[in-house]
Amino acid sequence: MQNNKVYENFPVWIPLLSCVLSISIYALGAFIFWQLAIIFTVLYLLFCLWVEFRIFQKSCANCYYYGKMCGLGRGKLCGLLFKKGNPEGFGEKDISWKDLSWDFLVVIFPVAGGIIILIRDFSWLISALIVILVVLFLGGNAIMRGSFACKYCKQRQLGCPAEQLFNKHKDG
Numbered sequence: 001m002q003n004n005k006v007y008e009n010f011p012v013w014i015p016l017l018s019c020v021l022s023i024s025i026y027a028l029g030a031f032i033f034w035q036l037a038i039i040f041t042v043l044y045l046l047f048c049l050w051v052e053f054r055i056f057q058k059s060c061a062n063c064y065y066y067g068k069m070c071g072l073g074r075g076k077l078c079g080l081l082f083k084k085g086n087p088e089g090f091g092e093k094d095i096s097w098k099d100l101s102w103d104f105l106v107v108i109f110p111v112a113g114g115i116i117i118l119i120r121d122f123s124w125l126i127s128a129l130i131v132i133l134v135v136l137f138l139g140g141n142a143i144m145r146g147s148f149a150c151k152y153c154k155q156r157q158l159g160c161p162a163e164q165l166f167n168k169h170k171d172g
Contacts, residue, residue: 007152017144021144031129033113056081059162063090091155114127
């Protein structure tokens, strides 16, 4: 059953929770890389920043929530940093798992770095951080989007490429 309630502007606690989740993922990844070398930490954080800017440019600038309080906390910020894109064509855009690979690398890179650390010198702390990182990325994002953000999103109703990708199995 499709939810009919949508937010024109999300309540502040939802994007705040989403931003805390994202920052936690980045911070855990940075801490894991810190155990290898500062240069890996800096490169990782620059990569995370690039991924965020890529999302702003390719998605947020074209979204219904451009300049508004969206469920993921990016709409208002995008309105300050980028000019408005093409919201009419946003819902018709096709994305694939390949397009999302950059997002997955935000977790894959520090997991790989953590495995290198564990091979060199096993650590329960690094083992736990790897597990927490994966759980936050997969479970935390699934809960955040499924229960709080996408569920009440106007863009989802208008047409969202990510929603279409994640819900293909329900359509066919």
